[in-house]
Amino acid sequence: MKYISTRGSAPDLTFEQVLLAGLARDGGLYVPSEFPKFTAEEISSMRRMSYNEIAVKVIYPFVKDSLSLEEITNLVELAYSSFRHEEKVPLKKIGDNEWLLELFHGPTLAFKDVALQLLGHLFNHVLSKNNKKITIVGATSGDTGSAAIDCVKGRDCAEIFMLHPKGRVSDVQRRQMTTIMSKNVHNIAIEGDFDDCQAMVKDLFNDLEFRDEITLSAVNSINWARVMAQIVYYFTSATALGAPEKMVSYSVPTGNFGDIYAGYAAQQMGLPLSQLIAATNVNDIISRALNTGEYKKGAVSPTISPSMDIQVSSNFERLLFNIYDGDTDAVCQLMEDLKDGGLFKIAPQPLKKAQSIFDAVQVTEEETLATIKRIYKETSELADPHTAVGICAADKMRRDKNIPMVTLATAHAAKFPDPVKQQTGQHPELPDHMADLFEREEKYDILPHDLDILKKYIRDHLS
Numbered sequence: 001m002k003y004i005s006t007r008g009s010a011p012d013l014t015f016e017q018v019l020l021a022g023l024a025r026d027g028g029l030y031v032p033s034e035f036p037k038f039t040a041e042e043i044s045s046m047r048r049m050s051y052n053e054i055a056v057k058v059i060y061p062f063v064k065d066s067l068s069l070e071e072i073t074n075l076v077e078l079a080y081s082s083f084r085h086e087e088k089v090p091l092k093k094i095g096d097n098e099w100l101l102e103l104f105h106g107p108t109l110a111f112k113d114v115a116l117q118l119l120g121h122l123f124n125h126v127l128s129k130n131n132k133k134i135t136i137v138g139a140t141s142g143d144t145g146s147a148a149i150d151c152v153k154g155r156d157c158a159e160i161f162m163l164h165p166k167g168r169v170s171d172v173q174r175r176q177m178t179t180i181m182s183k184n185v186h187n188i189a190i191e192g193d194f195d196d197c198q199a200m201v202k203d204l205f206n207d208l209e210f211r212d213e214i215t216l217s218a219v220n221s222i223n224w225a226r227v228m229a230q231i232v233y234y235f236t237s238a239t240a241l242g243a244p245e246k247m248v249s250y251s252v253p254t255g256n257f258g259d260i261y262a263g264y265a266a267q268q269m270g271l272p273l274s275q276l277i278a279a280t281n282v283n284d285i286i287s288r289a290l291n292t293g294e295y296k297k298g299a300v301s302p303t304i305s306p307s308m309d310i311q312v313s314s315n316f317e318r319l320l321f322n323i324y325d326g327d328t329d330a331v332c333q334l335m336e337d338l339k340d341g342g343l344f345k346i347a348p349q350p351l352k353k354a355q356s357i358f359d360a361v362q363v364t365e366e367e368t369l370a371t372i373k374r375i376y377k378e379t380s381e382l383a384d385p386h387t388a389v390g391i392c393a394a395d396k397m398r399r400d401k402n403i404p405m406v407t408l409a410t411a412h413a414a415k416f417p418d419p420v421k422q423q424t425g426q427h428p429e430l431p432d433h434m435a436d437l438f439e440r441e442e443k444y445d446i447l448p449h450d451l452d453i454l455k456k457y458i459r460d461h462l463s
C-alpha cells in the first residue's frame, strides 16, 4: 500500500512516512492509492470479534508495509487499554432502530481519543525504532488538543505545540490541555478563531525550510493515520447491527470532515452503508457544499458545539480526490479557486457521486438545545451538544426507518456542561480521573495571529 497526495506532485510515501509527514509537500493530503476490500464473509466474521481484533483486521492492510501483524496487534492493545469501557465504543439504543455509538470513553472524553491514543503509540514505536524526534504543531477547536497532548505527554520522541482559539473553547476543554505540566507540552492561545489557527499550522507545513528545521509532524486529521483508526468503529458498530446482510446508516457531527470521511472509507472497503449524514451546526460549509456543490467560506460563528465551529474542512479535499476519480489536476484547480476567490464549484458528475452516499443538513442552536431536552426526557441520556446536532440531523434526514440509524456520540456531556444543565436540570459529572480538573494549575501563553511570532516562539521553546 502506498500513499499518494491529493495534489499529485509530492512523492509517494509508505505508511511510516505518511504517519510522520502529515501534510504533503505540495500542500495536499495523503490518501491510500486504493482502499483495501473486504468480502461479505470477512465482514460477517467480525461479528464474533472484539474491538481490538476488528481494529487489527481493518488497520493491518494500511500499515503492513511498515509494521508486522504482531507489532500492530501490540500497539492496538496498548492504545485501547486506556479506554474506560470494556467494549471501547458501546452502542446504546435511543429509539426505534436508533442508536448512539459512544466514542467518548477514552482519557479526554471525546472521539478524538480513538485515533490519537493509537497515534501516540505509533509515533513512539516508529520514532524509537529509528532513533528520531519530531515536533508536533497542531490546531484545535477544542477536543483534538487535549487528546493529542494526552497521547504524547511525557514522551521523549516528541515535542508538542498546541494552538487553540483564545476564549473559544470550553473551560473543560482548555483545562484538559493547560493543566498538563509535562516539559514537552506547550499550549498557545491564539488571538483569532479556529480557522486562523488551522491556517497558521498549514502555513508552517508549507514553509518547507522551517518544516525540515524542526521535523514538523501533524496530529490534526490531515494525518492519514487518524482517519484510518476511525474507520474501525464503523465496522464494529455496523456488524453488531447486522451488516453485511443489513445496511446501516450514520449521522456524524461534522467539522473538519475527518470522522465522516472515515465512514466513506469504510463503505469503499465493502461495508454496506445506506446514508452518511453530515450533521453541521450553523457553520454549515459542508452541508451547503454537499447540497449545492458550492464550497464557499463564510465567517465562523461561535456556537454551543465549538468543536464544529469550522469553515474550512480540511478532509473534504480527500473526498474531492475520490469523487473526481483521482484527478489531481482537478483537485489543484479547485484549491486554487478557493484560495483566489474564497470558493469552488464541484462539477455535476462528482457531486452526484458524493450525493449518492452523503446527505447533509444544518442544525440550529435552538434545535440543538431542544434535542438535548428531548433525548433526556425520552431516554434519560445526557447528550452533549455535538451529539445532539447529530441526533437532530438523523431525525431530519432519515429515509428508511427499517435501516438502523447510528448517531456518533462524539463527546461526553461533561465537556460541555452548561447547555446540558440548562436543558435537563442535570449537571453532567466528570469521570473520577478528572474530578479535580478545576483545582489544577494552568500553564499557557497567548500569542497574536502572526506566523513569524509563532515561529520564533517554537524555536525558543524547543529543548
Ligand SMILES: *Cc1c(COP(=O)(O)O)cnc(C)c1O
Residues within 6 Å of the ligand: 110, 111, 112, 142, 143, 144, 221, 253, 254, 255, 256, 257, 258, 259, 260, 307, 308, 386, 410, 411
Ligand atoms: C472534532 C469533533 C467533531 C468534528 O469531527 P470532524 O472529524 O472534525 O468532522 C465533532 N464533535 C466533537 C465532539 C469533536 O471533538
